[in-house]
Amino acid sequence: SQTIHQWPATLVQPVGSPLSLECTVEGTSNPNLYWYRQAAGRGLQLLFYSVGIGQISSEVPQNLSASRPQDRQFILSSKKLLLSDSGFYLCASRWNGYTFGSGTRLTVV
Amino acid sequence: KQEVTQIPAALSVPEGENLVLNCSFTDSAIYNLQWFRQDPGKGLTSLLLIQSSQREQTSGRLNASLDKSSGRSTLYIAASQPGDSATYLCAANQAGTALIFGKGTTLSVSS
Numbered sequence: 001s002q003t004i005h006q007w008p009a010t011l012v013q014p015v016g017s018p019l020s021l022e023c024t025v026e027g028t029s030n031p032n033l034y035w036y037r038q039a040a041g042r043g044l045q046l047l048f049y050s051v052g053i054g055q056i057s058s059e060v061p062q063n064l065s066a067s068r069p070q071d072r073q074f075i076l077s078s079k080k081l082l083l084s085d086s087g088f089y090l091c092a093s094r095w096n097g098y099t100f101g102s103g104t105r106l107t108v109v
Numbered sequence: 110k111q112e113v114t115q116i117p118a119a120l121s122v123p124e125g126e127n128l129v130l131n132c133s134f135t136d137s138a139i140y141n142l143q144w145f146r147q148d149p150g151k152g153l154t155s156l157l158l159i160q161s162s163q164r165e166q167t168s169g170r171l172n173a174s175l176d177k178s179s180g181r182s183t184l185y186i187a188a189s190q191p192g193d194s195a196t197y198l199c200a201a202n203q204a205g206t207a208l209i210f211g212k213g214t215t216l217s218v219s220s
Contacts, residue, residue, distance in 0.1 A: 006152075034207055043212040044198070059207075090152055097143055097158035098200075098208055102151065 002027035004101035006091050012107045019064075019078040021104050023091030026072070031093040033074040035066055038088040038103075050074060081108045111136045115199055115211035122189055123219055130184040130214045132199030137177045143208065144173050144184050145198040153198065157184070189218045 003026040013019060025031055035047040046059045048066035056066050063082050067075045074091060086108045091101040112135045122128050134142075140161055145153040157166045157173040159182070165174040170187040182201075186193060196215045200208040 032207075036210075044200075044208075044210040046207050046209075049207050088150075092153075092208075094207075097141060097155055099155065100145070100153040105150065 002031065002093050002095055002099050004091055004093055004099055006089075006101035006104055008104060009102065010105045010107075012109060013081050015083055015108055016080045019076070019081050019085070019106070021076040021089055021091075021106075023074045023076075023101055024072055025074075025093045028072075028093065028095045030071060031095055033068065034092040034094070034098075035074065035076050036090045036092060036100075038090065040087070044090070048076070083108050111139075111201060111203060111206075111209045113199055113201055113209050113211040115197075115214050117214060118212065119215045119217070121217045121219065124189060124191060126189050126218075127185070127187050128189055128216070130186070130197050130199075130216070132182040132184070132211055134180050134182075134201045134209075136203065137180050138203055139177060139201045140204045140206075142173075142175050142182050142199070142201045144171075144182075145200065147196045147198060147213070149196075156197075186216075189216075191218050191220045194218050 005024045034049045036044045038044050050068040064078050089104045092098050114133045116131045142159045144156045159166050159175040172185040175182045196213040198213045200210040202208045
């Protein structure tokens with residue numbers, strides 16, 4: 001079975017500051033990886049997905065970017081955070097269904 | 110574009126009651142349908158995965174069904190318990206695409 005590690009669990013950042021959220025996967029190789037965001041009162045929105053190292057697809061144009069420097073590592077970044085970037089960020093891996101990490105609660109103040 | 114809808118948005122039941130959560134999807138050409146549980150402030154826990162060739166899956170007190178022709182899935186919870194209180198999310202994906210989620214049903218089971 002696969003395990004998704006996400007950190008940090010919570011983060012409070014000022015507007016205009018940079019962001020880096022990391023996700024690593026154990027128990028599988030060459031997984032498809034995904035970043036989702038869950039904003040208050042809204043459903044889960046797909047932000048990025050990756051089918052391999054260096055391969056990133058963006059679903060929603062926004063202030064964020066993603067990178068996959070290693071097979072089991074997926075990073076979500078921003079150069080300058082906006083208030084609207086606040087939310088609950090979840091990393092997921094797909095193999096025989098989807099497995100999600102425990103999430104990062106980001107509050108931009 | 111696939112859309113997933115869950116009804117009701119919230120549900121309150123007394124302990125011991127059997128209940129059904131509903132999920133509908135607009136494109137019947139799905140590859141997988143998956144039910145998740147989310148506790149407040151936590152990540153998603155997979156409950157049941159139904160592949161497109163399957164009609165239902167069971168795990169303990171949970172049973173999920175899939176009817177692709179009508180674009181529906183149901184999650185049946187037998188003999189509900191206070192520990193079942195959580196938000197239940199339905200999600201579907203087509204071949205080569207990511208999961209599309211409904212907005213969830215928030216269940217409250219009172220003792």
